Amino acid sequence: MDFQQVRKDIAFQYLKGEGIEVGALHAPLQVPDSVKVHYVDRMSVSDLRKQYPELATVNLVEADIVDNGETLSSIADNCWDFAIANHMIEHCQNPIGALENFLRVIKPGGLVYMGVPDKRYTFDIDRPLTSLDHLIRDYKEGPEWSRLGHYEEYVRLVDKTPEEQVAARMQLLLDIDYSIHFHVWTSETFPEMLAYCQQNLSSSFEIELFQENSGEMIMILRKTVKAK
DSSP states (O other), X not given: OOHHHHHHHHHHHHOOSEEEEESOTTOOOOOOTTOEEEXXXXXXXXXXXXXXXXXXXXXXXXXXXXXXXXXOTTSOTTOEEEEEEESOGGGOXXXXXXXXXXXXXXXXXXXXXXXXXXXXXXXXXXXXXOOHHHXXXXXXXXXXXXXXXXXXXHHHHTSOOOGGGHHHHHHHHHHTTOOOOOOOBOTTXXXXXXXXXXXXXXXXXXXXXXXXXXXXXXXXXXXXXXXX
């Protein structure tokens, strides 16, 4: 079955009410007609096209809310029925913090619908897996300590930039704040992060679905009331 159809089928099974999709770009999730989605992105469409020339010829969703998708700082707690983030968390410098904010903005009983690429089926294939210890340090200390290393890894192992051009290429991407894949997982390693989050985040959640889908993982996380 087509991977977009699998995404749609899961959305139609689980999503209800009104919520947000973070970083939809050219591939917003198909949802039932009764479901209302507000789109969140860190830039307007015109600014996205300036930063990502490869998106020049595709239709992009205009953001209803311009905000940092990791922090969602303009969005109040417990206000949406769901949050969608497909192929977005790998772009987050602090993925655990990002998931904490997805959970923060949805109501108890609400859902996070998340699609995450398995690095073995993407341009990240040659990159080393991100360890749980690394993710925890990004969460506890902030991600600045690892930022340069991620860009260097991306330039060397994804862009395959010749050695003499690595420094210049890194500087260019840093100067424009290019949104690389900062972290990479497989279907075996991403659940390790989810297990840590279940034990340590301020919002609790249950994993209602974890499904592999043509090179990605789709999951449904339901926010629960934390036991006192």
